[in-house]
Amino acid sequence: MHNEDYTNKILVFDSGAGGISVLRELVKLMPNEDFIYYGDSKNAPYGTKSKEEVRKLTFEVVEDYIKKGIKGVCVACNTATSAAVASLRERYPNLPIVGIEPAIKPAAKAFPGGRIVVLATPMTVALPKFNGLFDKYKTEAKIIPVAAPGLMEFVERGETDGERIE
Numbered sequence: 643m644h645n646e647d648y649t650n651k652i653l654v655f656d657s658g659a660g661g662i663s664v665l666r667e668l669v670k671l672m673p674n675e676d677f678i679y680y681g682d683s684k685n686a687p688y689g690t691k692s693k694e695e696v697r698k699l700t701f702e703v704v705e706d707y708i709k710k711g712i713k714g715v716c717v718a719c720n721t722a723t724s725a726a727v728a729s730l731r732e733r734y735p736n737l738p739i740v741g742i743e744p745a746i747k748p749a750a751k752a753f754p755g756g757r758i759v760v761l762a763t764p765m766t767v768a769l770p771k772f773n774g775l776f777d778k779y780k781t782e783a784k785i786i787p788v789a790a791p792g793l794m795e796f797v798e799r800g801e802t803d804g805e806r807i808e
Contacts, residue, residue, distance in 0.1 A: 653707045655719065656717075657722060661718030689794050708734065708737065720743055721769075744762055763794055
């Protein structure tokens with residue numbers, strides 16, 4: 643990493659390039675803000691690592707940028723959100739920290755009584771954050787969690803259709 647000053651910038655962090663779509667939306671919503679994107683492709687995928695590994699990797703990146711003066715964090719990774727965001731908020735209560743989680747709530751609200759399949763990494767599906775959302779909305783819709791090892795790798799390659807993804 644460079645020794646640049648990131649004062650007043652918002653860090654958008656993901657385990658790879660998938661969070662760029664989150665960054666794109668943030669720029670639309672907050673066009674006057676400055677953002678820095680960090681995709682940890684070196685250590686991807688996070689979804690097959692232990693919670694402790696994901697937490698450690700997430701803290702290392704976020705704390706490095708905190709030292710550089712960022713004013714906020716968006717963790718654009720379901721797995722890192724589930725594994726680390728609550729702990730980050732405890733350690734840094736004055737820093738705005740937003741995490742991305744599986745969209746169970748909006749899906750259940752949009753399709754009450756419907757069937758909702760949630761494709762996520764094995765780690766995301768196993769963690770309490772996901773299971774809490776599942777428990778909270780399971781009476782509003784039939785939620786079917788599917789742990790999909792390898793899903794993140796397809797997303798990172800931009801491979802969204804075809805025989806292999808099927």
